[in-house]
Amino acid sequence: MSTSASSIGVNTAAVPALAAESLDIITSITSTSCPELPPVWVIAHVQAESSWNPTAFSTDRNGGAAGLYQLNETNWRDAGGAAWTSSPPPPNASILQPKEHLRLAIPWVCRNLRLAAAHLRATGKPTTPLDGMLVCHIAGCGRLTGSATGIPNPGEAGCDTSCIELIRKYIDHVHALVEQYSAPAGPVSINDLPAPTSFTGASTTCTAIDPTGGRCLTPATRHAHDEIIRALGKPGPDAPIRSAGCWDEHAWNPDSDHSRGTACDYFPASAGQFPEGDDLQNGWRLATWLRTHAAALRVKYVIWQGRFWSPDTPDTNGWGRPYTGGGIYDPNDVTGSHYDHIHLSILNGRGLAP
Template identity: 55%
Template sequence: MRIATVLRAPLAVALASLLGLLLLGAASEEEPAGAPSGVDPSRLPAAARSSLPLIIDLTARHCPELPPVWVVAQVQAESGWDAAATSGDAAGLYQFDERNWTAAGGDRWGSVPPPPGADVTDARSHLRVAIPWVCANLRAVTGHLAATGKPADPLDAMLVCHIAGCRRVAQSATGIPEAGEAGCGLRCAQLIRGYLGSVHGYLDRYAAPADPPPPGDRAPAEPADPAPAAPQAPVVPYAGGPGGCTLPDPTGGRCLTGATRHGLETAAAVFGGWRDGPVIRSAGCWDAHAWNPRSDHPRGQACDLFPTQPGVFPEGAELAAGWRLAEWFRSNAGPLRVKYLIWQGRYWDPGVTDSGGWGRRYTGGGVYDVRDATGGHYDHLHVSFAE
């Protein structure tokens, strides 16, 4: 039996349980005109490829914080892009049941499964109804996570909403329920994790390749020789502290969490400062990041550390300095509570196995142009902290 059929709870009821947090999860600024969709059309099933222009249009106009590649990947996990797919009382690309479909604005079916010609089984009609509904879930959980400081990525929490009900997000400690919380037993938690894993697998499959800038205008994604050894100075583990974004941000932002402030100060001590230092030339931590509301920066949980000038592809000593910094954070991820790193067009977190180089290819999530020095994280190391 499909995951959606096993776990799906009425989303209209679940959204109400978030106590109106839609108001907190306001839409981000739209991406600039011509921003990449983040999707490689050549990798898509034919049905997804034909629907991609509509997906890009709907997300750009109504939900810019929902990357098109996430729509493509979630629908693939739900229905395999079979618009007529049915499973139990669920139907269509996103596998809605009739209650949620009509709550989203679709027509009643009159029978289960829906009759031929029903709007829920027409791909274009389905996407026009479903994408705003999924976006409402995304905005609800974005507001909830920001208000509570839970560490889940809003897009992952959106998936939990869809597969198991938004109350699982609201009643869990992190936004992703573990067995024994939010009314979720072991089987429930396993199915949710499996669903998220499936969608992420399709994200990797369908994401646009990170085409590098032209030769001569960029540094290589990997150093020609192994990165210099990380400094051996002892690292004091983060011992915990006040919750939330409450500490001053010395880089000029609004606030930082305890782990972020500790990580920044520890790196500065090891590498000779974070402003005009021999390794870190400049740094920025808290930032509103209105174009990317799921970023850790507005939560005070991330810093960008620049071994070169912003907008410049580092070379020579600056590139080597960046690799020293990246390797040091990776080596000390546990004691420093590092959540993930992005550097030189690559992404790494403690659960990632190296694939084709350091970490895995960074896709930009449909938000950033990975060919750009800043968008691809060539000019800076992004460090996110788990608390």
């Protein structure tokens, strides 16, 4: 395999055999036509649909669904595939051939991802584009556009209780697979750190106590902070995390997540100093742990060492992509570039356990 698995965030030892064999073609397709779709999400999504059985066929929706992504004939033809000559398709049908299926289906799935991303961006709904893609796939994009958050509650978008349960279990399942198949991304090991418990509640308002002394946190942010402390210990002069701060008015940045109670900063060394040695390693351990468990913790994004990472952003020449400061912070300053602290932002809206 020519692709570096660690560079694309896939633990090849954990994924199904056909997924590992297909990693080169998955990476080639996503990098050239859909860079916002991480390869590990392709692997997890296909696993949730067909368990990586290329000849899988089901008759429970739209006249039958076939192949790795379990597409019906209409969707397969829309992706550019040939019509079926029988149902189920014959063994030599293109939809049942793994490489051909991925070649056509991944760009088709990417169209749903981009439709979801455009809608969520225009409406400000809190659902992530990748979760929106899953809603489109399992229940149709009308469930995404017709709901208040992007993931329907009972009665929204024509979704009854069974529809709600289907969508949420599906998203939960894919999240769990993403975490299972992801390679820890960072230069240090986190094998000795415990996995966090998943956030499963609603998190829309700043109602939880901020233990770092700020005004308030959303429940999801408080949960993430508590799990960080459980994994790495309380901040202190001899602890992996020297200090932490969450809620802050951030008057100079009206768009800051800190003033919404959805962000925290963690300092592995003294503020204003470039961390070195063990302090730098401790910072990387936290950043890697947050990235590895992003789905469980509802991570929106992480900034550290002049790099920005989110679940929707592929790596560019290293961990995440270069952080520019967004026109507000000086990317050449030790604090403005986030060299001295890990910034964690948490998604707002309804939490879905991976």
